[in-house]
Amino acid sequence: MKTNQSSRSFGSDNHASIHPQILQAIVDANHDHAPSYGTDPLSQDLQTEIVKIFGPRAEGFLVFNGTGANVTALKCLVKSYHSVIATEISHLQMDECGAPEAIIGCKILTVPHVNGKLNISDLERLVVRRGDQHSSQIGALSLTQPTELGTCYEISELKNIIAWARAQGLKIHIDGARFTGAAHFLKTSLADLSDDLGIDILSFGGTKNGLLFGELVIIFNEQLARDFRYIRKQCLQLPSKTRFMAAQFLTYFKNDLWREIAAHSHEMAQLLAQELKSQAGVEADFPVQSNAVFVTLPRTWIKTLKTQNFFYVWDEHTFQCRLMTSWDTRTDDVHGFVAKVVELQQQNTNGDGQ
């Protein structure tokens, strides 16, 4: 189907193509036969690599998608009478079609956020009905890092929240669909941001970061890991030809390709944010700490700008928009978009805006 819309998108990092090194890894794995369901040599190499990167307690499980990673991870942590605390804008709450509730039977208990982050004073209010048989019992805390608004929790913020959650006996999950972005922004290792903080489970994203598809559930607790293999199968998230997923992650981890990918997409987001900041009519919304840039745009510009580079309107009432970069965003994409903004400003000044 032909459209006059550019195929260069700021809609999502899901819109990006596959990183060539990762595609090559699939091609290289494509020979002969190998055992399935994680018993192939590449999947076993991946487990060795996961221990090197995430620490000795880490065990990784391949799953098909981010929602599957989150739901299976949480199913490992809570029972149906539990609630999982997350922000009111978390992917779990807003964008997973009620999958946690449908599949685990648990309740998502939301808290407000500031720039995408939850804070302890709001968490405290959820503790009051502990032990009340009429109320779901808080069982786990799920944080998103980087947040849905592209901001990153600092290590010190995470330490405080996790200490609070532990004191309450809660299990801790991190939704890390773009986790490498946070490690790049905070200049830390992946272990610093996960095992070293004492979390239980991490949903570690691949698809949004240059893979064809595939995510890892990384578990830092032996008992939970033992249960997880059955939960994954029951939840339809056990892939068979795991060698093609393992090959992608091995390449993603090799020579820190993950850092290179995160660094490039962040650099492009910074460039976009910088160039848009000085434009009249454009309002910058949140600190840019990963690959998402949030700006509020004049309503009349949106249709034209979306034709230049597609993006999503995040809030239909305020016209706050999310522009997302990825491993393959080019400086030309940014400059082309900003040039269109300038053109629209001039039309406004000349009085011929729509």
Ligand SMILES: Cc1ncc(COP(=O)(O)O)c(C=O)c1O
């Ligand atoms: C923070 C976050 N978590 C989880 C997901 C779910 O990923 P998937 O669409 O692969 O189920 C997404 C997807 O956009 C996401 O942004």
